[in-house]
Amino acid sequence: MLTEMITASMLYDYVQCPHRVTLDLFGDRADRDEVSAFVELLWERGNAFEAEVIEKTEEPFLSFRDEPPTERLRLTSEAMVAREPLIHGGRVVSDDLLGEPDLLRLQGSGYVPGDIKSGAGTERGNEDDDRKPKKHYAVQLAFYADILRRKGHMGDGNPFVWDIHGEEVVYDLDSSRGPRIKASMWEEYEEALEATRAIASRSATTAAAWAGSCKQCHWRSACKLQLEAADDLTLIPELGRATREKLSGVFGTVGDLAAAELETFISGSKTTIKGVGAKVLARLHARACLQKEDDPQPYFVEHVELPGDRFELFFDVETDPMRGVCYLHGFVERADSDPESERYVPFLAEEPSAEAEEAAFAKAWAYVDSSNPSALFYYSPYEKTTWLQLAERYPGIATSTQVTGLFETDAAFDLYHGLVRSKMIWPTRGLGIKDVAAFLGFEWRDVEPSGAASIQWYHEWVESGSAETRQRILEYNEDDCLAMRVLADVIRGLAT
Numbered sequence: 295m296l297t298e299m300i301t302a303s304m305l306y307d308y309v310q311c312p313h314r315v316t317l318d319l320f321g322d323r324a325d326r327d328e329v330s331a332f333v334e335l336l337w338e339r340g341n342a343f344e345a346e347v348i349e350k351t352e353e354p355f356l357s358f359r360d361e362p363p364t365e366r367l368r369l370t371s372e373a374m375v376a377r378e379p380l381i382h383g384g385r386v387v388s389d390d391l392l393g394e395p396d397l398l399r400l401q402g403s404g405y406v407p408g409d410i411k412s413g414a415g416t417e418r419g420n421e422d423d424d425r426k427p428k429k430h431y432a433v434q435l436a437f438y439a440d441i442l443r444r445k446g447h448m449g450d451g452n453p454f455v456w457d458i459h460g461e462e463v464v465y466d467l468d469s470s471r472g473p474r475i476k477a478s479m480w481e482e483y484e485e486a487l488e489a490t491r492a493i494a495s496r497s498a499t500t501a502a503a504w505a506g507s508c509k510q511c512h513w514r515s516a517c518k519l520q521l522e523a524a525d526d527l528t529l530i531p532e533l534g535r536a537t538r539e540k541l542s543g544v545f546g547t548v549g550d551l552a553a554a555e556l557e558t559f560i561s562g563s564k565t566t567i568k569g570v571g572a573k574v575l576a577r578l579h580a581r582a583c584l585q586k587e588d589d590p591q592p593y594f595v596e597h598v599e600l601p602g603d604r605f606e607l608f609f610d611v612e613t614d615p616m617r618g619v620c621y622l623h624g625f626v627e628r629a630d631s632d633p634e635s636e637r638y639v640p641f642l643a644e645e646p647s648a649e650a651e652e653a654a655f656a657k658a659w660a661y662v663d664s665s666n667p668s669a670l671f672y673y674s675p676y677e678k679t680t681w682l683q684l685a686e687r688y689p690g691i692a693t694s695t696q697v698t699g700l701f702e703t704d705a706a707f708d709l710y711h712g713l714v715r716s717k718m719i720w721p722t723r724g725l726g727i728k729d730v731a732a733f734l735g736f737e738w739r740d741v742e743p744s745g746a747a748s749i750q751w752y753h754e755w756v757e758s759g760s761a762e763t764r765q766r767i768l769e770y771n772e773d774d775c776l777a778m779r780v781l782a783d784v785i786r787g788l789a790t
């Protein structure tokens with residue numbers, strides 16, 4: 295039997311979802327969905343950005359990107375022997391590992407691999423963390439380093455990413471991605487490599503698990519059908535692959551969990567299920583029970599007081615990670631719960647430049663500051679983290695302290711963390727604003743509303759200047775704000 299070559303993109307997929315590796319290798323191609331327009335845009339932007347960066351590179355380099363694959367292998371090998379300073383689009387192979395790092399840079403006794411990424415080189419862990427390396431970038435870089443080590447070509451230093459902000463982000467593979475992660479990035483890579491090899495050789499099987507990554511995956515329809523037929527536990531919000539693993543052997547389906555006598559498993563704050571605490575099990579059980587009801591309705595598990603309705607703002611930002619720009623701050627404002635007073639107020643960056651981004655942020659900040667809202671609603675900490683990043687970039691508009699201060703006022707309210715996720719039980723499969731507002735009957739005007747689609751429209755608008763596309767971006771954002779308003783109104787009604 296031929297050995298399947300392992301590639302960096304297989305490891306990338308493994309980090310997103312192990313089952314995607316299985317399906318890409320062995321799935322029935324007839325079951326695949328079309329590649330989403332957003333994913334296509336990511337590929338296009340990735341290629342365009344790489345070409346742009348390479349064109350501007352001042353260091354002398356050799357590029358083999360346009361050579362046929364077998365030639366790339368030979369040419370890369372010869373270039374490394376000749377100690378060329380920088381190789382673009384090379385190809386390296388060792389054993390069953392086939393790597394195509396964007397860059398190979400001569401450093402000391404050999405080469406250090408690098409990738410050109412049309413995204414930020416790091417990500418924000420949680421609110422208090424500094425920025426941390428991305429796991430999917432780390433496993434790919436470690437993979438290239440592994441091949442170079444095996445071939446005796448690894449240089450002195452660590453792999454790196456040239457990112458969308460023009461920064462070189464170094465990945466120290468011997469360290470971990472954050473204080474809460476015990477394994478080093480190298481150890482995470484070794485685990486991913488072993489697991490990917492086991493999938494490729496069919497010595498390990500995987501199962502679908504419903505998660506955020508499914509939205510843009512070309513197997514989403516096939517997996518959804520299969521998960522629904524199996525009444526799979528991952529159809530419960532926040533019950534992912536890892537928790538399903540812990541529950542396996544005790545509960546196999548949503549129905550099993552819903553039918554469980556909870557007290558049999560719970561003692562104080564603990565349960566008989568390793569790694570699952572009483573609070574978490576009770577919450578998942580409640581969601582399973584509600585999903586199984588004939589006419590399920592969301593309910594409170596804890597009382598919540600929403601900020602007053604004297605002057606409310608429902609706030610949503612849109613960002614383009616590929617361009618590294620926050621392009622829209624949208625607000626629906628309303629006074630005294632009076633529908634007549636309701637108005638949408640957008641601040642759009644009219645082009646993807648730092649100047650336009652700063653100008654939009656300045657107007658949005660001044661608007662909130664002068665509005666003195668009694669309530670500033672948003673959904674998840676994304677608005678806060680985005681504004682903190684903008685404050686870092688444009689401290690002349692607002693400092694980080696001022697932004698933090700705004701989100702610490704009594705008016706600021708995160709409807710996701712402060713309400714939907716923690717204080718209520720919902721029968722929906724997800725807890726995003728799309729899930730809960732749609733459950734409440736709210737309809738987006740657009741047929742395919744999503745943050746990813748909005749990024750795609752923004753890209754189209756930047757390219758074409760189409761007034762229609764601009765309007766589509768604004769309407770989508772306005773609807774996201776209105777969805778929050780609908781949610782807040784229903785919650786106020788439920789609470790009384």
Ligand code: SF4
Pocket residue numbers: 310311312313314317501502503504505507508511512513514515517518
């Ligand atoms: S749809 Fe989801 S579960 Fe299925 S392969 Fe894709 S990411 Fe994995």
